[in-house]
Amino acid sequence: MIAARILDPDSKLATTRWWSTTTLPDILGVNDADEDDLYDAMDWLLQRQSHIEKKLAARHLTEGGMALYDLSSSYFEGTTCPLAALGHNRDGKKGKLQVNYGLLTDDRGRPVSVSVFKGNTGDPKTLMPQVRKVKDDFGIKTVVLVGDRGMISQKQIDEIKGVDGLDWITALKTDAIRKLADDQGPLQLGLFDERNLFEFTHPDFPGERLVACRNPELRKLRAYKRKSLLEATSLELTKVRAMVGRGKLAGKDKIGVRVGKVIDKYKVAKHFVLNIKDHHFDFHIDTEKVAAEAALDGIYVLRTSLAEERISTEDIVRNYKNLSQVERAFRSMKTMDLKVRPIHHRLENRVRAHIFLCMLAYYVEWHMREAWRPVLFCDEDQARKKTRDPVAPATRSKTALEKVHSKTLADGSTVHSFQTLLKQLSTIVRNRCRVPTDGPNAPIFDVVTTPTVEQQRAYGLLETIEV
Known part of the structure; x- marks a missing residue:
């Protein structure tokens, strides 16, 4: 089944039918296997997941090394699985039940463990189980956990500070960056005139190192995206204003509903000032807010508990950017190659086994890609x-x-x-x-x-x- 997910991913029934077109079953000695045998094999595999993950962790995670962690989701076909729930949708499938799964890898994006959660589980709630897994199950005494700002939030940092041998690298959220960039704050944008990163500290983040970075390409991209969204929103709001002016749309509530649909569609409500009355609607762009946000375009701030003697400023950034390797794993597992989704299984354990199977297939694929x-x-x-x-x-x-x-x-x-x-x-x-x-x-x-x-x-x- 691992080979099938790489070569021709499909349902378990379709996999047994595909076997008649390939020598793979003959080579592996499973010519007589049917769909029920595959389900039995999945049950067998799930019982050994912990043992397999310990072996992978011993091979690829090192004392004092980096462990990357991120969460994704995949949608279900059906409604009967206990893990299925409505949650933060990452697949563009509105109204679909989903399951969440967190992937733990080494610093090169090589997977060592996957954990499955209900579809409405938030990112931060999945972090501590990974800490316990790394420390207790894998027996790693010192490790650096790398996660994005949604995963390792302030609440989670407060929780993991008491864990011996655990350090972390993550990023600040936009509101915190904006506060640091205030007139008297330490994040002075003029410092980017001659360099694209610098390190500083702040009393709000005791015992931490902060690294400010500015990516010029990201700056251009965000400016272009904002401009496009503002223009699209203004165009739609202009149409609403014209309807109100012609008397085709009246009533404060009805106008508000129509305006709300436009604002919700383009997600830039914070940049618009709206004036809605029973027979009147007008709007304008808050240029001061736009300018304040634009000033921080392309800027991100990383935070870490690691001391200077353990890691350089530049390597803090490099290791955080390694999270892209986990994103690559998710892309491969979800869409390009291995196709976790759509999930057709109904039993909770079968869903867990299916996702673990896909992780193992990606582990094989990762090594194939490296060799090739x-x-x-x-x-x-x-x-x-x-x-x-x-x-x-x-x-x-x-x-x-x-x-x-x-x-x-x-x-x-x-x-x-x-x-x-x-x-x-x-x-x-x-x-x-x-x-x-x-x-x-x-x-x-x-x-x-x-x-x-x-x-x-x-x-x-x-x-x-x-x-």
């Missing part, structure tokens, strides 16, 4: 991440750019995506042949197509994976 870096559209020079400017937008190496532009490697062979390389490997087939003689007892033998040079190289790279 030389032949994929990705950067081989991973060492650059440890030395490049941590705030500036990531840039590809010369070798990676050449692969993108030419679509070929130095030897002229084709550069692939992960999926196209899998498809190319799927052209290797095993033909069952019969000797052309009369009678039912004619000898039968198998012939496997000879792999191409590119296919041989792909298999050779997989053999470099340490097991």
Whole structure:
């Protein structure tokens, strides 16, 4: 089932039917397995999840090292699973019940553990179970937990401060940044004129190091997005104002409902001043609020409990940005490759087993991607991440750019995506042949197509994976 999620993810019934088109069941000795056998295997796997995760943690988490954690969700088909609930929707499926799951990885985004929660569980409530898992179940005495500002909030920091051997890296929320940037605050924007990051402290965050960063590309993006949203909202509100002026829309409540739909759609209500009466509606943009928000465009502030002798200012930023590796795992598990969703299982334990199965499949995929870096559209020079400017937008190496532009490697062979390389490997087939003689007892033998040079190289790279 792990291999199936990588090669052809589908329901368990569809997986058993897919087996008739591949030699995989024969190679693994599961030719006779049916759908019920797969469910039994899932139950068996779930019983061993804790043991497997301990093995993965022992292999990939180190004393004093980083552990990345984030939460995502996937929607359900159906309403009967006890884990299914309405919650913060991340899939764009309004009105769908969902389940939440938290992924714990090492600093390279390699998964070691997954925890499943009800669909209405907030991010912060899932943090302490991870702390207990790392400290108690995995037996790691000192660890640095890295999470985003929604995950490691002030309330959670107050809670984990008393845990021996636990440090953390996270980010401040916008309101806290705005307070630090006030006229007399330590976050003076003029300091960004000559550099893109600096470290400071503040009495509101005792014993912590704060790192302010400004990303010029993010600054441009947020300015463009705000401008677009303000223009779209103004256009719709202008239409409402015209309707009120023509007498087609009247009544303070009715006007308010129509205006509310517009404001809720574009999420920029804080930048508009509204004047609603029974037969009148007008609005204008609060330019002072817009300017105040724009001043902080592209600026984010990280916070950590780590002392200077343990980590540099630049490495604080680099390790926080490693959370993108967890986001990559979620993208792969949810959409691109492994397809956690939609979840068709009804029993709670089957849902937990399904998500754990997907995590293990991503673990295998992660190693495959790393081994195949030389032949994929990705950067081989991973060492650059440890030395490049941590705030500036990531840039590809010369070798990676050449692969993108030419679509070929130095030897002229084709550069692939992960999926196209899998498809190319799927052209290797095993033909069952019969000797052309009369009678039912004619000898039968198998012939496997000879792999191409590119296919041989792909298999050779997989053999470099340490097991």
